[in-house]
Amino acid sequence: MLSYTEENYLKALLKLSFQNEDKPEAGTNEMAAHLGVKPATATDMLKKLKEKDLVNYKKYGKILLTESGKQQALVILRKHRLWETFLYEKLDFSWDEVHEVAEQLEHIQSSKLVDKLEEFLGFPEFDPHGDPIPKANGDLPILEKVLLSEVKEGETCQVVAVKDTSTVFLQYLEKLQITIGTPIKVLERIDFDGSMSIQISDQEARNVSMKFAESLFITLHHKICQQK
């Protein structure tokens, strides 16, 4: 059985592997930064995880999850996202509050609990941030999504996920009344600074920055998403 800490290292490695899509590897410093520890600490742990055959690791080499490590990491991510969904859907937590608590809940050991929770929630496919919830067998639901910044003038799309999950961003979205499923029409794109004028639902036109447009995932095909 894995310790709380070991689980966090595996999950970090999985998330980094999603980030560096093509090469699902990570470096020691990258890992350490992600976990909020010093590189020396990460090195120690990586040696331990290698012993348990959870990562492929060689001195000064790149770090990669083994198949076993990846499966275990997926279970943790599954738990994290199911709990986030529970907090959001059932306990009225807001978009930006769920993550912190789910960081703790994801370590509760009970496979029955996870599966029953999933059932109780109606087998959701995506968490409150639009991220896919791994299935019990490790499968990840896929959703073709594009950044808002890719959308052409005149096109209408629908919000499906957030790229940035920081509190400031999530609270800004709340203020703009944007949530998963909200339709957005791109009225005008300003080449000068990458900003754009958009219409959120039936609200009045509003300008958003390039940074904003690059932090929001949308789908061009109108898709009915699970809503609150």
Next chain:
Amino acid sequence: MLSYTEENYLKALLKLSFQNEDKPEAGTNEMAAHLGVKPATATDMLKKLKEKDLVNYKKYGKILLTESGKQQALVILRKHRLWETFLYEKLDFSWDEVHEVAEQLEHIQSSKLVDKLEEFLGFPEFDPHGDPIPKANGDLPILEKVLLSEVKEGETCQVVAVKDTSTVFLQYLEKLQITIGTPIKVLERIDFDGSMSIQISDQEARNVSMKFAESLFITLHHKICQQK
């Protein structure tokens, strides 16, 4: 903030204080046994908890929670029992499965979570074992309860709690179709060995041992309890 382990020591002390009703004190060995550690370990921790002003402790003396320690212990017990109720009511866990998982869930830190969970469950007063759930302010709902072994011949009563929460006992109760709220009529008391003949709901008469009768709490006043 308290560590997972410190919390367990406080909770153990609170539970022992309920057991030794008159004198809510505990001894080092008693504590150690309850927590599954060696007495030396308990001594170490008690010194630490004394430093934090959570327990009153003097060398070779009896151990007592301070007011602050008691309040913190009540919060943990509150979380434990609310989570047990959640697992039982919402996720279809059985009577004997809830405790183990609640042992982990009780350590999740988020006061919002506890209060929202309580609301979600409809402010339950008793957990699946019939034990009172501390309120947010620390109050404990009271229920006058008596052991089944106290009931006189011919009287009808209602199950309100279990004294023994072991898996064997809980599974036996399940087999007998006894749950919180089940009515029981005492048909005959056998003085010889303390056993009794009882009628469970509308079932046929059945004999139960003294040990059994001393493990089940009932109320003589018909009371409508929360049921599954």
Next chain:
DNA sequence: TATAAAAGTTAGACTTACCTAACAAATGTT
């Protein structure tokens, strides 16, 4: 290609929570 910068490792130390073995105090029993 030589050198500087970045990335990664090792050694040694600290804290928490646990242990065993030896000891000390309190309590019970003849």
Next chain:
DNA sequence: AACATTTGTTAGGTAAGTCTAACTTTTATA
């Protein structure tokens, strides 16, 4: 009261997870 038993403490040690400081390897750049 003396002794034996139970109860509790101390000393010293271990493992996990963290740190800093010094070192090594790899990579980037002049």
